Amino acid sequence: MAVTLKVNGQTHTLDIEPEMPLLWALRDEMGLTGTKFGCGIAQCGACTVHIGGVAMRSCSVPVAAAAGKDIVTIEGLASADGKLHPVQAAWIAEDVPQCGYCQSGQIMAAAALLKDKPNPTDEDINGITNICRCGTYVRIRRAIHRAATNRT
């Protein structure tokens, strides 16, 4: 069955099952490997992308549910001219990543939070439940505050 997905501004028409999780359409069908597989059950958030502006765990979103909506992955977060998103810039300034595997998802979750809450409190940041095995939480928190400051 043909599924049309709009990812990072580009339209992809794929002949895939409607129930295929968006994660695997991105990774194995479109070659967008910045979005990561961690658990497959929406627990860890390594696969977080924006669907219609909302942070979603793509391992648990069937492509049928994302069809027609604007999907943004980590590869499409910077602006078209290559300027980093403020969250990405803050991540660099705070040297957040260690192994880096969860960071695409962390950054997408943080970017979505800042869109809704430009000046998030610590309580707001606690709402991000993405797992980081390296324990970069201290720096993620600092970087989100930095990104908020740099945006305003």
Next chain:
Amino acid sequence: MGHVDQNLSRRQFVVAGLSAAGGLMLGVSFPNIASAMPLSTAPWSNDAVAANEINAWIVIDPDETITIRIPHAEMGQGAGTANPMLVAEELECDWAKIKGEFASPNRNVRENNVYKDQNTVGSRGVATSWQYLQQAGASARARLVQAAANQWKVPATECVAENGAVLHKASNRNLTYGKLAAEAAKIKLDKEPEIKKPGEFKLLGKPLPRLDTPVKVNGSAKFGIDSKVDGMVYAAITTGQAVGAKVVSVDDSAIRGKRGIIKVVRLDDAVAVVADNTWRAQEALNALKITWDQGAAKGTDSAQMKKFYRDGLSEQLVDVRKDGDAAGALAKAGKVIEATYEVPHLAHAPMEPLNATVKLADDRLDVWLGTQSALSTLQQAAQVSGLKQEQVFVHNAYLGGGFGRRSRNDEMRHAILVAKDVGKPVKLTWDRPQDLRGDRYRPQAAVRFRASLATDGKIAALETKFAVGSINRSTGRPLENGMEGQAHDGLSNQGYKIPDFHVAGVLKNTHLPVSFWRSVGGSQNCFFFESFIDELAYAAGKDPLEFRRAMLDRKDFLAVINKLEEVSNWKQKIPSGSGRGRGIAITLNHGSVVGHVAEVTVDNQNRVRVDKVFVAVDCYNVVNPKIIEAQMESGAIYGLTAALYGEISVKNGEIQERNFDTYRMLTMAEAPRIEVHLTPTGGTTQNGQPRWGGIGECGTAPIAPALTNAIFAATGKRVRELPLKNVKLAEIASL
């Protein structure tokens, strides 16, 4: 019912910033040091000898770009930045021209171990590599200088290397490294130059930004799981829910005719499905009906295993330390304090599930994966494939976490076998359940302590008996006198002066394979030992910090404990009855001394919240304080996750934890504030060389006892087993 508050509120956040590393400025940029080039998205070497090599470590191109080969894996611990810093320190080059690249394991085979063992284990990224990395840089510098001297026909002693060029000040001439590299490569030195000592460093000790950050914020960094090879197919695999099970039969009727399925591959110890997409392979694998022979796992459960280790404490033990006569002293003591402690098996659970992509031809095998031990991975690949080591090319990607799991490549062995079977390049990816049942676990252990106090309130005698899984036995390494060092690391080798001190133990293995887990012996033994020290402090009626300090005389331990006292405001007591408490733990682990003070709140429903952790660490000499700070934060969170939630359990022979819903991870809301202080005391080892402590692991060890000691301070309840999620605080009597 004690459990961990999962819905924390009102967490204050302080921008800890500048004082966080003991006064060292942690700015993003550093005066006069422009950032080096980021590591590339696919950082592995192309295995060839480059045109402009000075030696196997260093390539200097005519455009002045300097490529430095990194022998160790980058799994978040920072070797990808620290290793180039060690080389660049000696090279007298412009840090902004540096480009890192992972050293080729194939070349290491071809060129007589030019890159050494490449093992990124045991916190050795700097601790055992500094000398040859500095030497590689110094050697290149000396040859560049000699090349310039030859060209100018002046003595080399009149020339100096500075910022990527050689200068002859007398004649005001200079030549950049890019112009000298070709000649320098031909020069053989009569004698290798001396390397710098601490105190002479210009680059080492600076908080330079990590080189791998830029590619890790835009999704471009290639992990093993991101590999793609032409004609590749995708495999999912299961080894069965019982560890060590053998395949009896496979019924594939449910997946016949399913889209994209290429083959079901039955191996002796696993079943794989090969498909044209990972998800299709996973779905089909889950739909198979597989019958397993559980083998040694049959009938096992966690209660048996717990008894197995407890029983070990009464068996024939091997002495590992005997100072004075602990048994005699205890027999005469008026009061003997006694306690038994236990911990379960743990999984590593790196964020990136294990995976390997293999392309197998008659005379060549290519493997793309993330491994902690690229050279031994290559050797293992040669063995499994039957090819010669020279024919195997391991392309080591970024590691999505290692923590000890990625030094044995079970995933690669299966990937090679599956590729052989299907005759195509294969990317084999474990899912999370396979990660948890296919792990090589942190050993389960039990310890019993007996101690007496002297009249001055110090420890007079301490007897420690332990029973723990043998990592050596499980990984095919020899034992010495029935024992191995990591089994008692943290029990037998700490800083306290104890006159009558006896440590003895037994190694016992279940059917579960065990291996190195971040901080290794320290992961359980620091909890045991530093908890019991706290019990003794209480029994002696002493302040836990003062009690410890009175038995310490080493500069490193004292630097750490004094710093903790200062920064945690230890002397200002937390009022009793407030539900809040502060606990301390300090340990020597992987060559560094590290201590934690944890502040916790225990509410009236016995819910525990860790508010803040102070860390002090002495790793003697410092390559990059910013990375050390990050590793201390990381270690504390990793250890705290295990202390609160970590447990691999077995029922009816099967591993019970199947994903992050049952093998829980600490999240942002539960993460304490962490403040890190470095107390580097410098110094040299017994053979006069600079002392470099490990950093990647030590920070994991003290958090569990700091936490449980803080719970004791808050409640009077002593926690003697982990994880805390299983501990019913309400049922523990308060002291």
